[in-house]
Amino acid sequence: MKTLAGLIKGVWNDKQGRLGLIIVTLLALVALFAPLIAPYDPYDVNQRADKGLSPSLSHLLGTSLTTGQDIFSMLIYGTRVSLTVGVITGIAIALLGSVLGICAGYIGGVCDMLLMRIVDVMIVIPTLPLTILITNVFGKSYVVIVTVFVLFGWSGLARTVRSQVLKLKSCDYVKAAELSGASKRYIMFRHILPAVSNLVVMSTALTCAGVMIAEAGLSFLGLGNPTAVSWGKMLADAQSGGSMLFGQWWTILAPGIGIFISVFAFMRIGLAMESVLNPAMKGRSGLGRLMRKMRRGELDKVLAEMEEPE
Amino acid sequence: MKTAYVVKRIISTLVVFVIVVTLCFFIPRIGVDDPCARYYPAQGNMSDSDYEVIKEITRKQYGLDGSAWSQYGRYLKGLLHGDLGTSYRAGSPKVWALITDRLPWTLVLSVSSMVLCLFFGIIIGTRCAMKRGRWQDKALMNASTITTAIPAFFIALLLTYILGFELEIFPAYTDQNLVSSFEWSLAGIGAVAYNAALPVLSTLIGGVIGNAQSIRNSVISVTGESFIVTAKAKGVTERGILYKHVLRNALLPVVTGLGMSLSGLIGGSVVIEQIFNWHGMGTLYLEANNQNDYPLMMGIMIFISGFALVANLVTDLCYSLLDPRVTLGEVSR
Numbered sequence: 001m002k003t004l005a006g007l008i009k010g011v012w013n014d015k016q017g018r019l020g021l022i023i024v025t026l027l028a029l030v031a032l033f034a035p036l037i038a039p040y041d042p043y044d045v046n047q048r049a050d051k052g053l054s055p056s057l058s059h060l061l062g063t064s065l066t067t068g069q070d071i072f073s074m075l076i077y078g079t080r081v082s083l084t085v086g087v088i089t090g091i092a093i094a095l096l097g098s099v100l101g102i103c104a105g106y107i108g109g110v111c112d113m114l115l116m117r118i119v120d121v122m123i124v125i126p127t128l129p130l131t132i133l134i135t136n137v138f139g140k141s142y143v144v145i146v147t148v149f150v151l152f153g154w155s156g157l158a159r160t161v162r163s164q165v166l167k168l169k170s171c172d173y174v175k176a177a178e179l180s181g182a183s184k185r186y187i188m189f190r191h192i193l194p195a196v197s198n199l200v201v202m203s204t205a206l207t208c209a210g211v212m213i214a215e216a217g218l219s220f221l222g223l224g225n226p227t228a229v230s231w232g233k234m235l236a237d238a239q240s241g242g243s244m245l246f247g248q249w250w251t252i253l254a255p256g257i258g259i260f261i262s263v264f265a266f267m268r269i270g271l272a273m274e275s276v277l278n279p280a281m282k283g284r285s286g287l288g289r290l291m292r293k294m295r296r297g298e299l300d301k302v303l304a305e306m307e308e309p310e
Numbered sequence: 311m312k313t314a315y316v317v318k319r320i321i322s323t324l325v326v327f328v329i330v331v332t333l334c335f336f337i338p339r340i341g342v343d344d345p346c347a348r349y350y351p352a353q354g355n356m357s358d359s360d361y362e363v364i365k366e367i368t369r370k371q372y373g374l375d376g377s378a379w380s381q382y383g384r385y386l387k388g389l390l391h392g393d394l395g396t397s398y399r400a401g402s403p404k405v406w407a408l409i410t411d412r413l414p415w416t417l418v419l420s421v422s423s424m425v426l427c428l429f430f431g432i433i434i435g436t437r438c439a440m441k442r443g444r445w446q447d448k449a450l451m452n453a454s455t456i457t458t459a460i461p462a463f464f465i466a467l468l469l470t471y472i473l474g475f476e477l478e479i480f481p482a483y484t485d486q487n488l489v490s491s492f493e494w495s496l497a498g499i500g501a502v503a504y505n506a507a508l509p510v511l512s513t514l515i516g517g518v519i520g521n522a523q524s525i526r527n528s529v530i531s532v533t534g535e536s537f538i539v540t541a542k543a544k545g546v547t548e549r550g551i552l553y554k555h556v557l558r559n560a561l562l563p564v565v566t567g568l569g570m571s572l573s574g575l576i577g578g579s580v581v582i583e584q585i586f587n588w589h590g591m592g593t594l595y596l597e598a599n600n601q602n603d604y605p606l607m608m609g610i611m612i613f614i615s616g617f618a619l620v621a622n623l624v625t626d627l628c629y630s631l632l633d634p635r636v637t638l639g640e641v642s643r
Contacts, residue, residue, distance in 0.1 A: 117322075117325070117326070117329075120322070120326050121326050121329045121330060121333075124326055124330060124615045124618050124619055124622070125330055125333070125611070125615055126576075126611065126614045126615065126618070128580050128581075129580070129595055129607070129610065129611050129614065130337075130611065132580075132595065132596070132599050132607075133334075133337060133338065133599070133607050133611065134337065136338075136599050136602065136607070137337060137338055137340055138340075209459065213459075213461045216461055216463075216464075217461060217463060217581050220463055220581060221580070221581060221584060221596065235463070235464065235467060238467075239467060239585070244467075244470060244471045244474075244475045244482070245475065247475070247476075249471055252464075252467050252468065252471060253468075256460075256461075256464040256467070256468070259460075259461060259464060260459050260460050260464070263458075263459040263460075263461075264455070264456065264459035267455055267458065267459055268455070271455065
């Protein structure tokens with residue numbers, strides 16, 4: 001088993017994973033220092049220029065057709081919404097999904113049955129229409145969106161964790177802990193949770209990516225916070241403002257590329273973690289991978305992994 | 311197939327359905343004392359007694375009289391007769407009529423997209439599996455991470471811009487007379503296909519590559535099985551192995567996945583329909599959302615969930631016919 005630091009190091013050694021890590025760090029910096037980087041404040045009504053300006057030195061990507069905000073600044077501020085919604089939802093889902101998955105898997109019985117029935121229901125309910133309905137009832141805000149994503153998004157992770165826990169349950173060290181009189185809670189948090197934590201971290205990266213796409217879609221439909229600057233809303237404004245009619249393709253390309261890059265980076269990290277944790281899953285030939293690892297002097301690690309009971 | 315298994319599956323499906331209906335019924339009622347007052351807000355120039363009379367009429371009309379539980383009971387009873395309630399729109403159309411009006415148009419998009427995805431996905435996926443590790447395979451792997459990171463609606467916007475506005479090959483927006491002027495003739499079907507081209511294409515790009523990737527993985531995992539080695543040892547030709555042994559087994563999980571994705575056929579394309587202003591369920595749902603038409607929203611949600619449940623049930627039962635171990639609980643999927 002790997003520690004979190006070991007996992008990140010593994011991702012860093014993966015070429016694609018490193019790309020993902022670098023991009024996410026850059027995006028986080030951009031989001032954090034948005035007011036310093038952006039030449040204009042898109043939230044400030046006084047800093048609006050003429051509508052639909054073409055790119056120039058004073059407005060790198062021109063201005064929006066509907067409001068006259070500087071698109072480059074909006075792009076930078078949009079990072080904040082996308083990253084916060086994605087990361088907060090991802091972490092909350094990771095916590096909820098792993099706790100519920102461990103409970104279902106380890107305690108079993110009624111608890112397991114109840115949770116799995118809830119999961120059955122959640123899989124059936126269409127997520128996007130449900131989110132739309134709930135934003136209609138509770139108002140359009142990112143708090144509502146994140147809550148809905150978390151409450152209805154943990155089922156996938158809980159299922160994966162549960163099946164993993166069922167396997168771990170019959171492991172010798174868990175049995176030994178049980179026999180020596182450890183409480184269920186102790187076993188769950190001291191033995192089972194660390195064993196599934198890597199799986200959870202990996203799926204969190206992929207969840208973040210998925211949530212960011214979903215958030216963009218909702219903002220595009222006009223269901224996010226109407227006053228916030230987000231990439232999805234920029235796309236919607238560009239489309240409804242007729243930017244395509246006027247041939248202003250950059251107003252569509254810029255936020256789209258923003259969404260793409262951030263989602264891509266999180267996916268890359270997730271996939272790199274997957275191949276670090278579960279080398280057999282990697283699509284390429286096993287021998288080639290072994291050779292590469294040998295070159296990096298990681299063979300010992302690989303062998304250690306092989307000896308571990310799955 | 312064991313009868314006990316079938317009965318168990320059907321009962322659990324029904325239970326899930328009732329829970330879904332309950333959720334859909336009560337979510338719009340959260341924090342609302344009087345749904346009727348929300349439908350018909352008090353007007354300034356109206357006396358209280360007049361307002362009460364109007365509310366009473368509205369309650370009768372939309373089944374909002376009595377306690378929430380008795381409304382719920384009536385809703386369930388109506389559901390048994392296939393009645394999904396009455397929409398708040400002008401003319402009070404039945405929800406069921408609105409849905410059946412839109413359903414075929416959504417299915418045109420989603421079914422054609424699914425069929426094309428599967429067709430091209432199988433071709434590309436098998437080819438890449440055969441060329442495992444070569445550039446074709448690597449290209450597919452890279453393409454699949456890239457296309458999953460691009461939201462379909464962004465692809466749709468780009469295609470609208472390039473093919474719709476710049477090159478003017480396909481219409482950027484659906485022809486508004488498409489639905490009213492539709493007739494079952496070659497020209498009519500051609501017009502639908504012409505208008506559906508862009509929406510289908512924009513879901514196709516991600517779909518084909520995603521499908522191809524999963525088919526590739528499935529083909530590769532089957533190729534490693536010992537019965538393939540046996541077939542090779544018997545002297546079966548490469549083509550024979552591919553079609554008779556590999557594909558047959560590799561497509562099984564794909565078919566299961568297909569059953570799961572059937573549920574996305576109706577609700578999956580809300581954003582795409584919105585972009586192209588397509589006369590489908592997605593735009594119907596968004597219209598309902600804009601008009602606060604809760605019965606219609608509930609009806610659509612219940613319809614989609616019911617469809618998904620039936621699709622999952624049928625897939626499960628078909629699967630247990632194909633693979634009897636499922637009924638015995640030996641295979642966990």
